[in-house]
Every structure is written in C-alpha cells, then in structure tokens.
Amino acid sequence: MRTTVVAVVMVMLCVMMVDADTKPQREFSLQRFAGTWYRVGLAYDSERFVPFRDKLKVSQGLVTALPNGNVNLTMWDATPLGCQKKTYHYEKTNVAGQFTYFSTRHNMVKDITVVDTNYSEYAVVLKHKVYNREYTQVALYGRTQTVRIDVINKFKAFALSQGFPREAILTPPPAENCPAARSG
Template sequence: MRTTVLAVAMVMACLAAAHEDVRPQRDFNLQRFAGRWYRVGLAYASEKFAPFRDKLKASMGVVTALPDGNVNLTMYDATPLGCLVKVYHYQKTNVPGQFTYFSTRHNLVKDMTVVETNYTDYALVVKHKVFNREYTQVALYGRSTAVRTSVLDRFRSFALSQGFPRDSILTPPPAENCPPSESGL
C-alpha cells in the first residue's frame, strides 16, 4: 500500500512539474485553428477513467472563433446512450493559444493550451485543472480521423514527456455516425 501511494505521488509530482513547462503554439492563430477536429488520441491517467478506456471512440468537435477572441467548441461524443452533443465556451487569456473554461461537471475553471499545431493536419492540446489534486490530460486532434504515424509518435512522445504512463495513452477508433450523417457536418 505504501509503495502504491509513493508511486502515485511520484507520478503526480512529474505531472505538476511537466505542466509548468507547457507553452502554447508560437504565434498561435485562432482563425486558422477554427473548424472541424477529431480527437484521435488521448492521454489521461485518472483511475476513475480506466474502466472506460476500451469504450472510448474518436470524438468530433467544431471550433468556432468568436469576434472577441473567445471560442465555442461543439463536441460530438459517441456513448452507449447515443451521440451526445456538448458545447464548451472557452475564454481567451492574455496568452494566445491558452484558454480557460468553466466545467459544469466539476464546477470549476480549467485551463486549455494549444501546445502545437500545423493547423491543417494535427494539434496537441493540454487540459489542466487542480481540485483535490492535480489533473492533466493531453489530446491529439486531427483534421480527419486518421493522422500520419509520425504525428502519432509525436503525440505519444509528448504524453510520455508529461509523465503519463504508456497504458494511459490511447488512440481510440473512429465513432460511427456521430455526429449523425444527416446533420450535415
């Protein structure tokens, strides 16, 4: 038991230290970042999430840049209950590529940073929050449901550098009919 507690503490310390090194994409351009993205990779080490890892599907989101520099993100997630739609409102910060948003699920403000993107193929995004303990998540987004092997390797390498164990780094299969094909998206 003591060994497990020590191991968890070490991972959390690594994640906390790694988060301090997270920097947004240099010269981030929100207009170029806007549009359709698929979450094709996820690194998340939460024990509560572990039982759901094999059920995860690649979700789709639409990023809409607002005139004031804020962002709306409409996410389509395939679940056992069907295709669920969630809208997130991201507030710009004084650093381009970094945003905050209010999580109704956790009733607190979280950070989101676009760490790296080429705008046309992929984006690496880090979400971070602190409550009870520190939580970090790394996501790989692609403009399509398939990304190059070199991009997947970059995502895995980045997640490992942030302290995530290999078994918490996922590349879920595409969701079927989510959003529904008749939605026009």
C-alpha cells in the same frame, strides 16, 4: 535508419517539453485553428476513467472563433447511450493559444493550451486542472479521423514527457455516424 530518426525526434521532443510551464503554439492563429477537428488520441490517468478506456471512440469537435477572441467548442461523443453533443465556451487569456473554461461538471475553472499544431492536419492540446491533486489531459486532434504515424508518435512522446504511463495513452477507433451524417 528510420527507427533511429524516430527515436532521436522523440528524445528531442521530450527534452523540449520538460518545462513545467508548457508553452502554447508560437504565433497561434485562432482563425486558422477554427473548424472541424477529431479527437484521435487521448492521454488521461484518472482512476475513474480506467473502466471506460476500451469504450472510447474518436470524437468530433467544431471550434468556432468568436469576434472577441473567445471560442465555442461543440463536441460529439459516441457513447453507449448514443451520440452525445456538448458545447463548451472557452475564454481567451492574454496569451494566444491559451484559454480557460468553467467546467459545470467539476464546478471549477480549467486551463486549455494548444501546445502544437500545423492547423491543416493535427493539434496537440493540454487540459489542466487542480482538484485535490493536479489532473492533466493531453489530446491529439486531427482534421480527419486518422493521422500519420509520426504525428501519433509525436503525441505519445509529449504525453510521456508529461508523466503519463503508456497504458494511459490511447488512440481510439473511429466513431461511426456521430454526429449523424446530414442528408442534403
């Protein structure tokens, strides 16, 4: 019975998400979205990323809402070189839940859409850019380093609906000590 319910929910999600213009979370609230998030899932099909898939760990991020509606995102990633910190500045658009940012790494503007969130537990975020071809990345964020299996299944169903192959959808293991725990 439970398998049937999960299958029905996944099919419904796929049907709802077929729209090429993915819509942001309805009535998105940046104030509720701000705070600490962990990237606990990632769907990314870039060939250059394939060698790194098995090295990926959960990343931690801090979303800071700015008074003008823009966002600063600080991310900590566990890498072979240690814990790396990066800061991104997202510009608001006239659609709540959608942002743009200039990627210095790729020297281009990328679109960010918060597709689905319940604010207290999970968020599904879509990153999109066009560079020689369209690139899309879907990330699952949690307020903790682990999320419920039905949330992971929801994320996977959305990623599949966006055309990602199963092998490009990852749920990495937790990172330890990144960022380093602060002593009080």
